[in-house]
Amino acid sequence: MSALRERYGTENVIASDIRMPQAGDGPFEFVDVTQQRQIDVAVRRHGVDAIYHLAAILSAVAEEKPHVAWDVNMGGLYRTLEVARASGCAVFVPSSIGAFGPSTPRESTPQDTVQRPTTMYGVTKAAGELLCDYYHARFGVDTRGVRFPGLVSHVALPGGGTTDYAVEIFYEAIKHGRYTCYLGPDTRLDMMYMPDALKAAIDVMEADPGRLVHRNAFNVTAMNFTPAEVAEAIRRHLPDFRIEYRIDPVRQRIADSWPHSISDAAAREEWDWSPDYDLARTTEEMLASLRRKLSGEEEA
Ligand code: SER
Numbered sequence: 001m002s003a004l005r006e007r008y009g010t011e012n013v014i015a016s017d018i019r020m021p022q023a024g025d026g027p028f029e030f031v032d033v034t035q036q037r038q039i040d041v042a043v044r045r046h047g048v049d050a051i052y053h054l055a056a057i058l059s060a061v062a063e064e065k066p067h068v069a070w071d072v073n074m075g076g077l078y079r080t081l082e083v084a085r086a087s088g089c090a091v092f093v094p095s096s097i098g099a100f101g102p103s104t105p106r107e108s109t110p111q112d113t114v115q116r117p118t119t120m121y122g123v124t125k126a127a128g129e130l131l132c133d134y135y136h137a138r139f140g141v142d143t144r145g146v147r148f149p150g151l152v153s154h155v156a157l158p159g160g161g162t163t164d165y166a167v168e169i170f171y172e173a174i175k176h177g178r179y180t181c182y183l184g185p186d187t188r189l190d191m192m193y194m195p196d197a198l199k200a201a202i203d204v205m206e207a208d209p210g211r212l213v214h215r216n217a218f219n220v221t222a223m224n225f226t227p228a229e230v231a232e233a234i235r236r237h238l239p240d241f242r243i244e245y246r247i248d249p250v251r252q253r254i255a256d257s258w259p260h261s262i263s264d265a266a267a268r269e270e271w272d273w274s275p276d277y278d279l280a281r282t283t284e285e286m287l288a289s290l291r292r293k294l295s296g297e298e299e300a
Contacts, residue, residue: 001015003199003202004052004198004202005026007202010026010027011026011027013027014029014046014048015027015028015029016029016030016042017030017031018031018032029041029045029046033053033055033075033076033079034071034072034075034076036079036082036083039051039083040083040086040087043084043089044087048087048089049088049090050089050090050091050205051080051083051084051089051092052092053076053077053080053091053093054094056073056076056094056124057069057073057121057160058158058159058161058162059096059098059119059121059161059251059254060161060162060164060250060251062119062121062124063120063121063250063254066120069120069124070123070124073121073124073125073128074124074127074128074131077093077128077131078131080093081131081132081143084135084141085139085141089142090141090144090205091132091135091142091143091144092201092204093128093132093143093144093145094146094147094148094201095125095126095128095129095145095146095147095148095217096122096147096148096149097147097148097149097150097189097190097258097259097262098117098119098121098125098254099117099122099126099129100113100114100115100117100122100257100258100259101116101117101118101257102116102256102257103116104116104259105259107259107260107261108261108262108263109219109259109261109262109263110219110263110265111218111219111263111265111266117257118257119254119257121254129145129216132144132145132216132217133216136215136216143215143216144204144205144212144216145204145215145218146200146201146220146267147217147220147262148192148197148220149189149190149191149192149220149221149262150162150163150189150190150191150192151167151191151192151193151194151197152166152170152191152192152193152282152286153193154167154170154194154285154286154289155194162183162189162251162254162255162258163255165181165182165183166191166225166230169227169230169234169243170283170286170287171290171294173234173287174287174291175294177240177241178242178243178244179241179242179243179244180245180246181243181244181246182248182251182252183227183245183247183248183251183252183255184227184245184247185226185227185228185243186226187226187227187255187256188225188226188261189224189225189255189258189259190221190222190224190259190260190261190262191222191223191225192220192222192223192275192277193222193275193281193282193285195276195277196222196275196276196277199276200220200267200273200275203271203273204218204267204273207270208271211270211271212270212271213266214266214270218264218270218271219263219264219265219266219267220264220273220275221264221275222275222276222277222278222282223275223282224260225279227243227245229279230279231243234283234287236280236283237283237284237287238287
């Protein structure tokens with residue numbers, strides 16, 4: 001949100017959520033994606049010309065509540081696309097590495113490949129990619145999107161994903177000097193630091209449509225690592241940091257069904273995608289930012 005406001009002006013970006021924001025943050029609309037009328041009213045009231053549709057239930061929670069995940073992820077997307085069709089706005093939709101499954105090639109996963117996900121999250125993401133393509137081909141809605149890997153941020157706390165460990169580990173490293181990881185030490189997944197994710201979302205929406213061969217679901221990645229490797233990167237700054245493993249079979253099974261590394265060649269070719277943050281730089285920034293944030297909280 002703040003990245004969009006920085007680029008387009010605070011008054012030109014309407015935040016929305018099912019939770020009220022802090023006062024003074026700029027224009028806000030309460031929108032529940034399970035209520036099409038609420039999406040429609042917000043879009044019309046502000047003359048919105050592009051929707052960043054980010055509301056979704058992530059992979060681990062979706063396995064606990066598959067029917068809720070279907071309604072929020074699939075129904076929310078369908079309603080958003082319907083509003084976009086009626087009002088002529090563009091739509092950014094994030095897909096995920098979760099749209100792949102165990103029969104997908106696991107190394108350097110190509111842009112166009114086998115997609116047989118085995119999670120409800122993945123089913124909604126793969127179907128969502130198709131629905132976005134359909135709305136573009138059939139109704140001319142300017143739908144665009146990327147497949148995000150695990151996102152690492154010191155601002156947004158993770159909420160029920162399989163890749164959450166890659167955020168929690170930094171908090172725990174600063175707070176307690178140790179972390180118990182629910183994925184095994186060698187579980188390799190693609191990841192991205194939030195500033196790169198914001199850049200990807202903005203760049204794909206601003207991309208010259210004449211260059212786009214794909215529209216939705218561009219593979220994007222910045223790095224891939226295992227819990228053992230991120231622990232090692234943290235130890236370069238905090239030599240006493242310790243990691244233990246207590247595997248959660250549900251999340252491990254989900255992670256084991258996803259690629260180890262995806263190829264973002266199509267995004268690089270069609271809209272010049274190029275990430276700025278590798279593991280070393282992400283680690284440095286996460287630790288420094290969290291140190292500031294957490295010491296501020298203690299003082300407050
Ligand atoms: N970060 C997401 C999850 O773990 C994947 O897109 O569910």
